[in-house]
Amino acid sequence: MPQAPSPRTHIPVPHLHRSLRRFDITAMGVAAVISFDTVGQIATGGGEAVTWTAVIAVLFLVPYALLFAETGAAFPQEGGPYVWVKRAFGRLPAALTTLFYWVTNPIWLGGSLVFIAAETWDGFVFHLGEGTLSDYAFKLLFIWIAILTAVVSLRRGKWITTAGAAVKVLALALFTGTAVAYGIGHGFRGLDSASFPPSTAGFLALVPVLLFAYVGFEAPNAAGEEMHDPQRDVPAALGRSALIAAACYLLPVFAILAVVPAGQVTGIGGFMEGARLVFGVYGSASGAVLTTVAVMFVFALLTQGSAWMIVSDRMQAMAAADGGFFSRSLGAFHPKLGTPVRTNLLSGVIATLFMLVAMRLAAGDAAAVFGVVLTVAVTTLLLSYLMVVPALVVLRLRHTDEPRPYRVPFGTPGFLISAGLVYAWILVGSWSALFPGTLEPVLGIPYDFHEVWGVSRLSFEVFTLGTVLVLLLIGAVGHTVARIRRVPEPVTA
Helix, strand or coil: CCCCCCCCCCCCCCCCCCEEHHHHHHHHHHHCCCCHHHHHHHCCCCCCHHHHHHHHHHHHHHHHHHHHHHHHHCCEEEEEHHHHHHHHHCCHHHHHHHHHHHHEEEEEHHHHHHHHHHHHHHHHCCCCCCCHHHHHHHHHHHHHHHHHHHHHHHHHHHHHHHHHHHHHHHHHHHHHHHHHHHHHCCCCCCHCCCCCCHHHHHHHHHHHHHHHHHHHCCCCEEHHHHHHHHHHHHHHHHHHHHHHHHHHHHHHHHHHHCCCCCCCCCCHHHHHHHHHHHHHHHHHHHEEEEEEEEHHHHHHHHHHHHHHHHHEEEEEEEHHHCCCCCHHHHHCCCCCCCHHHHHHHHHHHHHHHHHHHHHHHHCCCHHHHHHHHHHHHHHHHHHHHHHHHHHHHHHHHHHHCCCCCCCCHHHHHHHHHHHHHHHHHHHHHHHHHHHHCCCCHHCCCCHHHHHHHCCHHHHHHHHHHHHHHHHHHHHHHHHHHHHHCCCCCCCCC
16 A cells, blocks of 8 residues: 655645736735724724734734745745644644634634625615525625635636725725815814723733734735745735735724724724714715725625635645545645635535524624624634744744745844744733633723623633634544545545
8 A cells, every 4th residue: 555645745736827926915915914894893992902903013913924924935835834834743733723724714704704794785785684585695695706706716816806905905095084084174083082002901802803903914825836936925925915904904993993983983883884974074975985985895805705715725725635634635626727626615615604603693683793703713713823833933943954035034033032922922812812801800800791792701602612622623533534544646626
C-alpha cells in the first residue's frame, strides 16, 4: 500500500490559475476586513469606542500586519494559515485551526451579515417584514448569491469583491463627508454627551468586536498559489489595506457618534440610522440618496461575505485535500473554474441552516440574535488565531533559511515582540467573547448580563460553548475519518 505523505509535505493543487495581482490582493483585503456590520456595533461603545479603535489600531493592527506580511511573503502556498500551522505543528492542529477559521464565515454569513442586510432592505428599500415569506426569500437569496460568487472562477470573482471594496469605501466616505456637512449646519449634538477617555468596562466590551473587525489581512494568502508575485505583492497589499481599514473604521464611527444623539446608536442599525439623519442635508433628494446608499450597503455586505467565502473555503478545501478533514473529495478544485465547489456548497448549506436556526431562536427580535450570532463568529475566528500566531513564531525560529522578501523591523526580537502583543490581545478578546461579564466583577465593574445581551447567561453560554464543543467534535471525527482513509490520490473534481 502506498505511504501517506508526511504532514510537513505540501500537496500541489491542480486547476489553479494565477490571476491575483497587487491591486486585487488589496481589494480582497479591503472587501473582507472592513465589516459594515461591526461599524454600528463598535459605535455603541460611545465616545471611548473611537479611543479604543485608535489604540487597538496602533497596538494590535500594526504588529499583526507586520507578522502576516513577513509570513505571507515567505510561505505563499495555497491554503495560507492551514499550511503554516501544519508546517509548525502537524496536520491535526492545522485541521482543527482551519475548521474554526472556516466555519466562522458561513456562521457569519448566515447570521449577522444576512440579518443586517435584511433589516436594511426592509427599512430603506422594500418592506419585507420579520419572519415573512419575503424575509426568508431575501435571506436565502443573499446567502446563495454570496456562495455563487465564490464558486465562479477567481479571474471573474475577484471583480465582484473589487466592486464591493470600492462601493464600501465610497459609501463610508459619502456618509462621513455628509455627516461633517450636517454637523456644520446643525451642530455635532452627539459630541456633547460623548466621553472619549478610555475605561476598563469599555475596553472589555469593545475588544472582541474590534479584534474581529481588524483581523483577516492574511485571508488572501489562502489563494497564495493564485497570485502572480506573492513575495512582493503580499506585504505591499497588506500595508495598504490595513491603512484603508483603520481609516474606514475610525472616521465613520466618529461620524456616527458626532451626529446621532446618545442612546440612539444601535448595533444593527447604527450606520443606516446615522445616514437617515444626516442625508437630510440633500433636501428633496434625500430619500433617493438614502435608498441608493442602502442598496450600496447591502451590496457591500454581500461582497464582504463573498470575499470571506473565497478565501476561507480554499483553506478548508486544502485541509480536506491534504487528508485532514473527512474526504479528499471535499478539497477538489473544479478543473475549469479552479474553485473548491464542494466546499463552497457545504458553506452555503451551513449558512442556510444557521440562518434558519437563528430565525427560530430570534422570536422576532433581530437585534438580540444579531449580538449573540456575531459573538459566536467572533469567538470561533479569534480562537483559530490562538494556534496561528504561535505557528508564525515557530516558522520564524525554525525555518531561518527560508527566503523572506520582507522582514519585521528589528529582526527576530521585533517579530517576537509583535507576536507577543498580538497574542495577548487575542487571549483577552477570546476570553471576553466566550465568557462576557466574568472579568468585570473581578475589577469591581457592575455587569447586568441580561440587560447587555437580551438573553440569560445560560442561554448565551449554551449557544457559544455548545458551538465550540460541536466544532471540536466535528474536527476530531473529520480528522480520524480522513486518517483512516488517507492514501495518496490526485485531487480532481
